[in-house]
Amino acid sequence: MTDFKEIWSYLSGEPLLWLTATLAAYAIGDAAYRASGNRPWVNPVLVAVLLLSATLALTATPYEAYFEGAQFVHFMLGPATVALAAPLFANLARVRRSALAMAAALLAGSATAIGSALAIARALGVDGASLLSLAPKSATAPVAMGISESLGGSPTLTAVMVIFTGITGAVIATPLLNALRIRDWRARGFATGTAAHGIGTARAFQVNETAGVFSGVAMGLNAILTAILAPLAVRLFF
Amino acid sequence: MILHVTAILGFQLLGEVLTRGLALPVPGPVMGMVLMLAFFVLRPTAAETMRPTAQGLLAHLSLLFVPAGVGVVGHARALGEDGPAIVAALVLSTALAIAVGALVFVAVARLTGDSDD
Numbered sequence: 001m002t003d004f005k006e007i008w009s010y011l012s013g014e015p016l017l018w019l020t021a022t023l024a025a026y027a028i029g030d031a032a033y034r035a036s037g038n039r040p041w042v043n044p045v046l047v048a049v050l051l052l053s054a055t056l057a058l059t060a061t062p063y064e065a066y067f068e069g070a071q072f073v074h075f076m077l078g079p080a081t082v083a084l085a086a087p088l089f090a091n092l093a094r095v096r097r098s099a100l101a102m103a104a105a106l107l108a109g110s111a112t113a114i115g116s117a118l119a120i121a122r123a124l125g126v127d128g129a130s131l132l133s134l135a136p137k138s139a140t141a142p143v144a145m146g147i148s149e150s151l152g153g154s155p156t157l158t159a160v161m162v163i164f165t166g167i168t169g170a171v172i173a174t175p176l177l178n179a180l181r182i183r184d185w186r187a188r189g190f191a192t193g194t195a196a197h198g199i200g201t202a203r204a205f206q207v208n209e210t211a212g213v214f215s216g217v218a219m220g221l222n223a224i225l226t227a228i229l230a231p232l233a234v235r236l237f238f
Numbered sequence: 239m240i241l242h243v244t245a246i247l248g249f250q251l252l253g254e255v256l257t258r259g260l261a262l263p264v265p266g267p268v269m270g271m272v273l274m275l276a277f278f279v280l281r282p283t284a285a286e287t288m289r290p291t292a293q294g295l296l297a298h299l300s301l302l303f304v305p306a307g308v309g310v311v312g313h314a315r316a317l318g319e320d321g322p323a324i325v326a327a328l329v330l331s332t333a334l335a336i337a338v339g340a341l342v343f344v345a346v347a348r349l350t351g352d353s354d355d
Contacts, residue, residue: 022301022304022305023301025304026298026300026301026304030298043300044300044301045300045301045303045304045307046307048301048304048307049304049307049308049310049311050311052304052308053308053311053312056308056312063308063309063312066305066308067305067309070304070305070308071305073301073302073304073305074302074305074306076295076302077267077302077303078250078266078267078270079243079246079247079250079267079295080295080296080299080302081250081265081267081268081270081271082246082247082249082250082253082267082270082271082274083246083271083291083292083295083296084271084292084296085249085271085272085274085275085278085292086274086278086285086288086289086292086293086296087292087293087296088271088275089275089278089279089282089285090285090289092275092279097352098343098347098352100346100350100352101342101343101344101346101347101350101352102343104342104343104345104346105339105340105342105343105346106339108338108339108342109335109336109338109339109342110335112331112334112335112338112339113331113332113334113335116327116330116331116334116335117327117328117331120326120327120330120331121320121323121324121327124323124326124327125320125323126320126323126324126327130317130318130320130324134324134327134328137328137331138332138335140265140268141306142265143263143264143265146263147263154316156313156316157316157317159306159309159310159313160309160310160313160314160316160317161324161328163303163306163307163309163310164310164325164328165328165332166303167307168328168329168332168333169332169336170300172329172332172333172336173336176333176336176337177336177340180337180340180341182340182341182344184343184344184347186343186347187339187340187343187344187347188340190339190340190343191335191336191337191338191339191340191343192336194335194336194339195332195335195336195339196332196336198299198303199300199303201299202299202300202302202303203300205296205299206300212296216271218339219268220264220268220271220272223263223264223265223268224263224264227263
């Protein structure tokens with residue numbers, strides 16, 4: 001019989017193990033979400049991330065080795081973003097009708113996301129590259145990283161902030177919007193996509209298709225607006 | 239099915255080439271989405287046939303963020319001593335942005351007499 005060490009050294013060199021682990025962790029997260037009666041803080045992404053992080057730490061597996069397997073899942077983000085065109089097309093008339101409300105909400109939401117993050121962090125003593133990296137955190141990761149670099153921030157730090165922002169938005173959106181008594185699915189989705197990009201959009205689709213569509217539109221538009229507003233806001237703060 | 243996946247990847251590829259070629263501040267996949275939307279406007283029947291494939295891809299959109307999320311936990315130390323202050327700023331500003339965005343949307347929709355039905 002082959003000993004466990006040999007099997008482990010085979011598995012840890014192959015993408016299969018961590019690809020399977022990623023799907024299994026998500027399946028557990030999804031099951032936990034349902035079992036909790038769809039409580040927003042039992043977010044499947046959050047549960048899966050915590051499970052996998054603990055597993056990586058326990059097995060002393062570096063992130064790079066994990067990503068060898070997980071990259072197949074990560075790759076699908078691109079095609080999924082393109083696929084947003086299908087529900088968007090199906091709802092195009094409704095999206096067009098809300099153009100004015102969307103433009104106002106986008107401007108207000110994006111400016112609030114950038115401005116309040118900079119103001120709060122600076123008030124708490126954050127400065128320099130860390131503060132600069134914070135400015136584009138509500139934009140989708142590849143755009144935010146590019147903006148951060150051009151502002152003199154750290155793209156790696158920004159990536160961490162972007163993902164953290166997304167998970168935060170996905171967890172708080174439902175209770176927050178309920179507390180504000182906002183029932184319009186368009187407004188709920190659009191605000192979530194503006195503040196919390198793709199992860200917020202994934203959450204919005206989980207709740208309601210209309211919310212998902214408007215969230216996806218907001219994510220795309222805020223990627224562009226953040227590229228314009230973040231440099232302006234930084235000039236105001238530095 | 240193969241045709242639909244090829245179309246989706248093709249639009250993403252076209253989007254990547256366009257954004258890089260013209261140095262646009264938009265990710266390639268977002269440009270790919272815009273291009274595919276334009277294609278659907280020109281050929282509405284294509285949207286109908288592609289819908290099941292697209293819905294399949296989007297059904298578990300959350301799953302696709304898990305690998306990046308795991309990376310965040312690994313890099314959390316990069317936040318340094320400012321960690322707690324940054325986390326506070328991120329949580330508060332995300333809540334503020336969602337609240338302001340949604341309230342402005344509802345207010346402007348009401349002003350313009352635009353109700354969803």
